[in-house]
Amino acid sequence: MKNYTCLLLMSFFFYLSNAQSEKEEIYTCLQHYIQGTSYNNIERIAAAFYSDANLYLSGKDNALRVVPSKKYISWFDNDARKGKFNGRIGNIISIDQTNDIATAKVEILIPAKNIRFTDLFLLKKLDGQWKIMSKSATKENSNKQGDRILFIVSNADHYGTSDLYTGNSFSEIVNAYEVFASEGYSIDFVSPDGGPIPVSYINTSIPMYKKYLYNSDFMYALGHTKKPIEIEASNYKAVYYVGGGSAMYGVPTNKEIQKISMHVYEEQGGIISSVCHGTAGIAYLKTKDGKYLVSGKRVNGYPDDYERKDAPYFKEFPFLIKKTIENHGGIFKFSKRNTPHIEVDQRLVTGQNAQSSTAVAKKITELLKKS
Missing domain, CATH: 3.40.50.880 (Class I glutamine amidotransferase (GATase) domain)
Structure with a gap:
């Protein structure tokens, strides 16, 4: 009985440790996105996305706009601005992970424009790495200044x-x-x-x-x-x-x-x-x-x-x-x-x-x- 109890405890702590490790890897992936888009670092943004990922955004008159991740990354391709803070402040709100899939919510503030974006992500673990498979976002006015x-x-x-x-x-x-x-x-x-x-x-x-x-x-x-x-x-x-x-x-x-x-x-x-x-x-x-x-x-x-x-x-x-x-x-x-x-x-x-x-x-x- 003692051996069985010990085995259960070992299994539980292994599961807990593994879950924490997965969350940390997802966190790292999302930080690539946040820091990359805040400092015009296209290498970090690319590290976050699956190569064929899509972003589902709002276009003119709120019409659906599907943007391939490669095109989205190009929006931040500016050698003169690379590494310089562009005013975007990101914060991870939540992560929900099950096995090799996860969802995440991220807040992006642009205080200079009094804007808050809420980004929703679908992620999947591919070849041992977590990648963003898709992103959707919504925009609203906000008094948040990043303090x-x-x-x-x-x-x-x-x-x-x-x-x-x-x-x-x-x-x-x-x-x-x-x-x-x-x-x-x-x-x-x-x-x-x-x-x-x-x-x-x-x-x-x-x-x-x-x-x-x-x-x-x-x-x-x-x-x-x-x-x-x-x-x-x-x-x-x-x-x-x-x-x-x-x-x-x-x-x-x-x-x-x-x-x-x-x-x-x-x-x-x-x-x-x-x-x-x-x-x-x-x-x-x-x-x-x-x-x-x-x-x-x-x-x-x-x-x-x-x-x-x-x-x-x-x-x-x-x-x-x-x-x-x-x-x-x-x-x-x-x-x-x-x-x-x-x-x-x-x-x-x-x-x-x-x-x-x-x-x-x-x-x-x-x-x-x-x-």
Whole structure:
């Protein structure tokens, strides 16, 4: 029985590893397309497409226009512009792969023209390589300018080593996401391990929750969060530490995530923000001179005073937010339970609870407009 169980586990991990490898190869193929079309590099574009691929586009009066991939590639054949950014900003929205076929959705922004293209691809693995077999696209007006916000979330699905389930606060994610998206920002998610994250506090009777819970692109992002190594910190204007019980684990002492946040703050002049238990994530951040980021600053988050100290979950906490912030020189402020409260101290924006998440996001967009 033990040998059988071991064999099953080995088979599962082989399947998982193989699936991840295939996704990475598909990702590489799509990046050839994105980077090639953004920098007029016809060799990279050609590397993405099957030689006899077709593009199904909209022509005059929205009539179907079938363009062979070779002709499409020629549109970017400009020696004088090769390697120079042409204003196209690409982002992979989703990938769905089964055996040797896959579909993918890619967003292409052209901020100078306030245009957003949504590209849909059919891919197939041929002779060991993934190739785009066909592409279709649609165009719409957009206020997206390519500026990005990074949501920092946790993979922890239990309180410590207990059997008590926990998750990232869905409300704190969607409330802030809605604000940023409406202002034209693109949002990425990063977690210590990457991949799927647990979410909690979901009420499908609330229209906002329902809107995002059944949005396949949004839920794909939560199911495929990025690993820290996949994040280029210079791409972000702000980081946002999401709360929920999960926030107490994996994130606060993660060195890679700390580096990302402090790069955004110190090198990019960006904003660090948190809400509720997400404030645990900023408790150990240090500036270049070795001082705690919170030292001398007003900070908000879920206060220790409101925790149920006799509850099993509380006994699993690795540290206390308010106590740690104060020990690190921060000035912890909070209000009555279940009332919105945010603190803004220069480029540090923190909120007390889920009710504060919208206000935190709005303050961030306000500060970014002034910067």
